[in-house]
Amino acid sequence: MKKFYLMLALLFVGYMVPVHIANAGQETPAYAKWGQLAVKEVQAKYPTAKIIDYLHEGKEVRGASTIEKFKLWLKQSDKEFGVYVRISYITASQEIVCIEVQESKEDA
Template identity: 45%
Template structure:
């Protein structure tokens, strides 16, 4: 049985063609898949979990980056599901450009617009 499986695997490699990936190509692929803001997104999620420990983060969005001469700011919106409601939290992370040392993390709960009657 083991011989059949081994022979099948070898046949698949021969039919499909085996092309090993160089370490440079693997590194390039990995680098392309990790966005530059990933590190800050993890911090945004961590701080949000600390502020809302009973809520579950159900969605995550990077809103953008703003670069200044000294500080860089990353903005995120996280969507949370609590026991009785769903709500958004805007997270703004400011850090020093050269050292990447965090200056400030702000969390602001997103207020939903009330649904009202349409005007005629």
């Protein structure tokens, strides 16, 4: 019976180690918090649309503030379109100053 439990434990450990190693190199990007906020804002503005893709376009530092830039691709009925989200915040305190959501003029 001990052999059975030992084999079971070895199988469990053998299964878990590769999963842990595979995820070890992945860090949460610095913009993740702002990306979640961008997604929430778009979902609020377009509640019937499905978000099909997401891109962090970078950030812009302007003095004491930062602007995080995102583009999300949405599908609503048979229409696909892009939406730009710009989140401005005070860099030191991370206090949000403004969130702009603007539909793309070109097709996504």
